[in-house]
Amino acid sequence: MKRYLTIALAVSCLAPAQAEETQTTVNAYTAGYKANFTCSATFNGNKSNPQITEDELTGIYSLVAEYIHTLDSFVDTTNRWVRVEYDGGKRARYSVWRPRLGCVDLPVGATQQDIEKVYKPFTENTAAQADSGEPWQQRNGVNESTGNKSLDTVIEQAFSKHYGDGARTSAILIATPDQIIAERYKENFTPETAQRTWSVAKSIGASVIGAAVQQDIVKVDQQAGLENWSHPLDPRQHITLENLLHMASGLDSNQAGNRTDRVYMGGGLVSDTATQTALEVEPGTRWKYANNDTMLALRVLRESIDNTETFVHFPYQSLLDKIGMHHTFLETDWQSDFILSSQVWTTSRDLARLGVLHLQNGVWEGEQILPKDWLSYISKPAPAQPPKGAPGYGAQWWLYNERFPELPNDTIAARGNRGQFLLVIPSENLVVVRRGYDLAGEQGFSEHDFTRDVLKALKQ
Structure with a gap:
């Protein structure tokens, strides 16, 4: 008996240990x-x-x-x-x-x-001010009927379990560049109520990168060039900014690349976590959804600017303030790296403004804020794609292309945990925003079905 116990202990010591937090x-x-x-x-x-x-x-x-x-x-x-x-x-x-x-x-x-x-x-604190309602020339009253019974029904359904058993909707906003068609909030929410975007932040981060491309600070095809990867033997020096935008860095991000607990909850640094992982596959050959890729893309911008104060002010001076996103908070780690993979708090109107900027091909009040071809760039399918059944992927935006025939082929979306969605549909000149507190482990809100029903209602 003792001999078998010794063998069992020896075998257990040789078995690979699973990574698990204490x-x-x-x-x-x-x-x-x-x-x-x-x-x-x-x-x-x-x-x-x-x-x-x-x-x-x-x-x-x-x-x-x-x-x-x-x-x-x-x-x-x-x-x-x-x-x-x-x-x-x-x-x-x-x-x-x-x-x-x-x-x-x-x-x-x-x-x-x-x-x-x-x-x-x-x-x-610009968020202390009331939302101006700009740039919209016409605004349907908050929480009021749209005058379209079919659309009102769809919106009412969005605040029930119709689009998902675990759905808990906090806001719906439907707009064109000129008009807020519909705007409704849950009780005690207003147009100034900020809510966490979760991974919708990734598309905001891509827009910040777009503003930097427009100003010739970075180029999408440049090597990431991070200091941590500068050794001549380091294969990570071949990762490009575009690889990061495409979720195709090839870096090891564990089984679930959206689990970055040490940064999100542990007070960890982007520079101590995202830059430290090794390659698993050649950059550009595999699509894998990874928070680190987004954080690294913004780290590329930081090292390209090479001045903390200039870097921290850049998203506000070059993008947010220009289009009136005054109720948006871009949170950072304690060494001032933006956690633009998730930790942004913003309002439905501010998200809609970002959508309108893309509908206008990066132009706001006559100024080219994003490159004129930026919408085309982020909407182009990346070389490596998610598995079928999921939306396609461009540059930090999801693509509802031929995989989802019930939506226009040019529909793109920013998508986040707990049911955060910003959909931009250029062919319809339309932006659809849904915010929520969907329950983990239950069926979340179907942005696809909701947007399909919105488009049908608008055509009636």
């Missing part, structure tokens, strides 16, 4: 998740504690869902930061709000005294 790490992630969402929802979204519990902390990522409601949050409304203690109060996580940049999560081990070290490059 309970202490999971606890730190959970506290970080709660600190960040409490901070952002409070100071970006002006939400109450009951709203935060209902919307931001319910129906969420299973790793943190069970433990999160056992932790208490302390909100300093004067200095605008949040503390969440964990491990029986022995440890704490902090998230600190800043004008324009929203909340930044401090690393594990940071203390309350470290809050004063947080970089705050902006002083004005």
Whole structure:
């Protein structure tokens, strides 16, 4: 018996160990998740504690869902930061709000005294102002009938479970460049209520890159050229900015490339995580949805600008402020790298403005903000594509092309967790925005079916 036990132990020691977080790490992630969402929802979204519990902390990522409601949050409304203690109060996580940049999560081990070290490059909070309603010349009343009974029915269905059993819609906005056709919000939401975009942020990030291309700061076909990859033996130096935009870096991003918990919840740095992974396959040969590819694309821009203050101001001066996205917060890590794979808080109107910019081929009030061929570029299928059954992929935008015959072939979409959608349909001169708090593990909102029904209703 003893001999067999020895053999079993020896075999178990030789078996490959599975990567799995310790309970202490999971606890730190959970506290970080709660600190960040409490901070952002409070100071970006002006939400109450009951709203935060209902919307931001319910129906969420299973790793943190069970433990999160056992932790208490302390909100300093004067200095605008949040503390969440964990491990029986022995440890704490902090998230600190800043004008324009929203909340930044401090690393594990940071203390309350470290809050004063947080970089705050902006002083004005433009989100405190009411939304002007520009550029739309006509605006249907908020939460009012559109005058189109078929469209009103479709919108009503969007606020039920009609388009998904786990769907919880918070906003619908349908617009052309000249008119807001429909605009409806859940109770206690307004046109100024910011909500996290999740991966819709990736398409915002691509637009920031587009503005940099227009200004000749970067080129899509250039090598990424990151300092961490500069050794002559490093094969990652062959990764191009375009590979990153196409989700085709070839880098190892674990089985699920959308799981970047250390950056999203752990207070980790983009430069400590996204730049450190090794190649799995040759760049450009495989499509794999990976948050790191988006973060790395913005890291390429940062190293091309090579000045932190200039870099942090660039998205606002070159894109957001030019088109009136004044209620948008681009959150960063604590060394000022944008986490534009997910951590953006914005309103439905601001997302619609971004859509209108693309309908206008990058022109806003006579200024060419994005390259004139940028819409064509992001809408062109990348060489490596997602598996059939999913939408196609361009440059940080999803493509509803011949794979989905019920929608116009030129439909592109920014898509995010919990049912965040921005669809741009150039042939219809139309933008469709849906925001939500869909429940993890349940059938989410079908943006395809909803948009199909919207188009049918508009033609009646």
